[in-house]
Amino acid sequence: MPELKHAVNATGLADILERVLDKGIVIAGDIKIQIADIDLLTIKIRLLIASVDKAMEMGINWWQEDTYLSTKAKDKEQQLLRDDLQQRIEKLEALTKIT
Structure with missing residues (x-):
């Protein structure tokens, strides 16, 4: 038993x-x-x-925004970084064309 x-x-x-x-x-x-x-x-x-x-x-739902736990959050963060970098490059290019 x-x-x-x-x-x-x-x-x-x-x-x-x-x-x-x-x-x-x-x-x-x-x-x-x-x-x-x-x-x-x-x-x-x-x-x-x-x-x-x-x-x-x-x-x-913190795990959905944590880049260590969510590939979507990581992809979103990387896209934001790429967008920021692109904006910085465009600003620098605009400054070099003026001078």
Whole structure:
């Protein structure tokens, strides 16, 4: 019967994970170091666990703009750099024609 128990536990874990990803869960905490009522260091920790769909529903989509995670964002950034470089070249060419 241990095999059956293992299957039930796996199903239970999968159900819990599905619920957490569907609803989302926030874990928050602060770490503060003080000496004589003077704050020396404050660290704020926030962790959100949710599915991509739920995160986007909440307006969280930072990974789409991160050039390390999104090829579209990287291509967009490179295009902006090319456009900027082209504008600079055109300005320099215009200045050299005047003088």
